[in-house]
Amino acid sequence: MGRLLRIIIVFICSFSLLISVNTEEVQSSSFFNNGIQQLLRFDKNKGEFRILQVADMHYANGKKTACEDVLPEQYAHCSDLNTTFFIERMIQVEKPDLIVFTGDNIYGADTTDPVASMNAAFAPAVSSNIPWAAVLGNHDQESTLSREGLMKHIVGMNHTLSQLNPFGVDVIDGFGNYNLEVHGTEGSSSGNESILNLYFLDSGDYSTVPAIPGYGWIKPSQQFWFQQTSMKLQKKSKAPGLAYFHIPLPEYSSFDSSNYTGVKQEGISSASVNSGFFTTLVGAGDVKAVFVGHDHINDFCGELTGVYLCYAGGFGYHAYGKAGWSRRSRVVVASLEKKSNGSWGAVEFIKTYKRLDDGNLTVIDDQVLWTKTPSMKW
Amino acid sequence: MGRLLRIIIVFICSFSLLISVNTEEVQSSSFFNNGIQQLLRFDKNKGEFRILQVADMHYANGKKTACEDVLPEQYAHCSDLNTTFFIERMIQVEKPDLIVFTGDNIYGADTTDPVASMNAAFAPAVSSNIPWAAVLGNHDQESTLSREGLMKHIVGMNHTLSQLNPFGVDVIDGFGNYNLEVHGTEGSSSGNESILNLYFLDSGDYSTVPAIPGYGWIKPSQQFWFQQTSMKLQKKSKAPGLAYFHIPLPEYSSFDSSNYTGVKQEGISSASVNSGFFTTLVGAGDVKAVFVGHDHINDFCGELTGVYLCYAGGFGYHAYGKAGWSRRSRVVVASLEKKSNGSWGAVEFIKTYKRLDDGNLTVIDDQVLWTKTPSMKW
Numbered sequence: 001m002g003r004l005l006r007i008i009i010v011f012i013c014s015f016s017l018l019i020s021v022n023t024e025e026v027q028s029s030s031f032f033n034n035g036i037q038q039l040l041r042f043d044k045n046k047g048e049f050r051i052l053q054v055a056d057m058h059y060a061n062g063k064k065t066a067c068e069d070v071l072p073e074q075y076a077h078c079s080d081l082n083t084t085f086f087i088e089r090m091i092q093v094e095k096p097d098l099i100v101f102t103g104d105n106i107y108g109a110d111t112t113d114p115v116a117s118m119n120a121a122f123a124p125a126v127s128s129n130i131p132w133a134a135v136l137g138n139h140d141q142e143s144t145l146s147r148e149g150l151m152k153h154i155v156g157m158n159h160t161l162s163q164l165n166p167f168g169v170d171v172i173d174g175f176g177n178y179n180l181e182v183h184g185t186e187g188s189s190s191g192n193e194s195i196l197n198l199y200f201l202d203s204g205d206y207s208t209v210p211a212i213p214g215y216g217w218i219k220p221s222q223q224f225w226f227q228q229t230s231m232k233l234q235k236k237s238k239a240p241g242l243a244y245f246h247i248p249l250p251e252y253s254s255f256d257s258s259n260y261t262g263v264k265q266e267g268i269s270s271a272s273v274n275s276g277f278f279t280t281l282v283g284a285g286d287v288k289a290v291f292v293g294h295d296h297i298n299d300f301c302g303e304l305t306g307v308y309l310c311y312a313g314g315f316g317y318h319a320y321g322k323a324g325w326s327r328r329s330r331v332v333v334a335s336l337e338k339k340s341n342g343s344w345g346a347v348e349f350i351k352t353y354k355r356l357d358d359g360n361l362t363v364i365d366d367q368v369l370w371t372k373t374p375s376m377k378w
Numbered sequence: 379m380g381r382l383l384r385i386i387i388v389f390i391c392s393f394s395l396l397i398s399v400n401t402e403e404v405q406s407s408s409f410f411n412n413g414i415q416q417l418l419r420f421d422k423n424k425g426e427f428r429i430l431q432v433a434d435m436h437y438a439n440g441k442k443t444a445c446e447d448v449l450p451e452q453y454a455h456c457s458d459l460n461t462t463f464f465i466e467r468m469i470q471v472e473k474p475d476l477i478v479f480t481g482d483n484i485y486g487a488d489t490t491d492p493v494a495s496m497n498a499a500f501a502p503a504v505s506s507n508i509p510w511a512a513v514l515g516n517h518d519q520e521s522t523l524s525r526e527g528l529m530k531h532i533v534g535m536n537h538t539l540s541q542l543n544p545f546g547v548d549v550i551d552g553f554g555n556y557n558l559e560v561h562g563t564e565g566s567s568s569g570n571e572s573i574l575n576l577y578f579l580d581s582g583d584y585s586t587v588p589a590i591p592g593y594g595w596i597k598p599s600q601q602f603w604f605q606q607t608s609m610k611l612q613k614k615s616k617a618p619g620l621a622y623f624h625i626p627l628p629e630y631s632s633f634d635s636s637n638y639t640g641v642k643q644e645g646i647s648s649a650s651v652n653s654g655f656f657t658t659l660v661g662a663g664d665v666k667a668v669f670v671g672h673d674h675i676n677d678f679c680g681e682l683t684g685v686y687l688c689y690a691g692g693f694g695y696h697a698y699g700k701a702g703w704s705r706r707s708r709v710v711v712a713s714l715e716k717k718s719n720g721s722w723g724a725v726e727f728i729k730t731y732k733r734l735d736d737g738n739l740t741v742i743d744d745q746v747l748w749t750k751t752p753s754m755k756w
Contacts, residue, residue: 209661211683223598276654283587305589
């Protein structure tokens with residue numbers, strides 16, 4: 001009887017231990033991505049990594065939510081569902097390796113239930129099984145969920161690689177500052193290292209400083225995190241980087257029509273002050289292009305001091321736009337160099353173009369953002 | 379004999395302990411300031427704290443080093459010693475509570491021995507027994523000592539409160555980033571808290587980023603430290619702050635002659651990019667005025683978004699200047715409010731003026747930088 005009791009105790013203890021180990025495993029992997037650790041890597045057939053940017057969906061209540069700034073004949077049948085249908089078609093035609101949502105994903109002010117709106121807005125990405133990442137704009141939190149609450153919901157969704165904030169960083173402003181590494185093709189020499197660095201930042205909503213009215217900006221804590229992260233990554237390999245956030249930097253105002261591709265049809269709605277992130281980006285050296293939304297009818301992309309500053313152009317139908325000027329999306333394609341032995345090497349060039357939401361998803365404004373060899377002929 | 383041995387052992391042990399305690403005490407206080415812990419506090423007779431700013435001494439080899447840009451009749455007898463004599467007179471007339479050297483303390487390119495130059499340049503401060511603080515400019519390191527080496531020498535000098543970098547901060551750009559607290563008058567209710575916060579930053583020398591030529595700038599790591607420090611200090615008390623560094627911020631270019639006091643006789647030689655420190659300063663909220671050097675023949679001080687941006691004007695004789703336009707120095711006076719019971723309260727106002735190196739050390743451009751009560755009549 002005494003021996004049986006000992007056996008029972010040992011059995012119970014072993015079982016408890018087994019359960020606790022299993023729970024830890026699930027918690028650990030779910031930290032990365034809902035139980036499925038999705039590592040970003042270049043496609044080994046094409047030697048490419050393809051990013052679809054969706055800017056300013058302004059999603060509200062789906063079918064019930066009318067469109068803004070479309071042609072008179074479009075109003076009757078136009079709703080948030082047109083936004084959904086546009087994403088679905090873009091995913092189908094581009095088959096991206098990553099979908100990036102650069103804020104104003106939902107239009108909080110017109111949203112009955114922000115969670116339902118987010119679920120509907122991101123649904124095409126979730127159901128595509130393609131990894132996706134999101135940051136916040138200035139309109140997302142205008143309903144009942146705070147910015148923290150919004151990002152917490154997002155990071156819990158399926159197939160997202162979004163993060164609330166970087167692991168191990170105690171003090172950082174905003175919610176949704178993180179980076180993602182894109183590894184080389186499976187089995188290649190760069191299969192276990194990042195050869196393309198992606199940075200996502202929370203550019204805030206509105207200034208909380210009375211003396212500085214207007215939009216938010218990227219704060220010193222975020223810039224310090226970015227700079228430290230970029231430095232650590234560059235110690236491992238000289239990979240190019242791309243940065244995604246919502247509100248344009250003041251330096252977007254540096255262009256005139258002679259030195260960009262695309263259009264500038266409205267003012268640059270950056271913060272009213274310069275918080276120095278462009279300087280920090282140029283100083284860090286790896287980021288070759290910045291992608292924002294916010295100004296829906298600007299879609300240009302121009303180079304300044306070696307860094308391209310690009311708009312995506314407005315994507316969503318329940319967002320201001322310009323009737324007759326198609327909603328649009330920006331695609332970025334990073335391509336690897338093919339070595340003489342047929343294997344894939346480092347990133348050789350990064351290009352971008354946009355697609356219009358017309359019958360053909362017309363491609364426009366194809367341009368090269370970066371080449372590994374500066375003198376590379378295109 | 380056994381008892382005597384025990385007495386001897388006890389005596390030796392006690393003596394060793396006494397020595398070790400004394401050593402610790404000396405080490406502890408010498409951490410603060412060479413064995414003399416100099417706490418900055420407001421003067422209890424006048425209820426004032428007075429700061430003398432010395433910008434761009436450009437000290438080289440003392441008597442052997444000729445002056446620049448003085449009147450023809452002055453050249454024959456003019457040398458670095460004129461700079462020394464000017465400081466001595468300024469100390470005598472102002473009796474400052476703190477002397478701040480805002481960089482280009484020595485002119486490295488013309489210096490035979492940078493340590494000897496620094497010792498000579500700071501000698502009037504050292505021998506005055508008044509606490510002093512220094513930051514570096516862009517010319518200090520042009521001899522055989524690195525910026526780190528220069529600051530290490532400075533922090534070891536007598537009566538200085540300069541620090542190499544903030545204690546407990548692992549990663550920070552530059553050398554000579556620190557803050558000093560000025561406590562209330564001795565024995566008063568604010569005698570143990572900072573009622574005036576002073577920030578000192580290394581604005582660098584030259585850009586190390588090829589795409590950004592020109593002068594250095596205050597980096598994200600420094601801005602993050604400043605912002606965190608300011609936040610911590612403001613949690614304790616709402617004390618006003620002042621910031622001292624060498625290179626002007628790009629926002630110094632925001633003024634025209636209608637909205638500043640003093641003169642602008644040359645361009646604003648800031649970095650060619652905006653690194654956002656002005657935004658960080660305004661966002662932090664406590665800094666009411668910034669004091670720089672670098673542009674010797676600008677001495678203006680103007681307000682922008684609630685923060686005064688001030689030049690000191692060139693102090694040193696072996697520095698470019700303008701013949702016939704006196705070398706000068708900026709004084710800041712913070713004054714406490716007198717309570718109805720006769721005791722001193724918080725800082726009531728902060729004012730500034732300059733003194734010229736003429737026969738009378740003429741006071742010019744007296745102006746108020748901040749008042750505790752915005753509507754306070756002057």
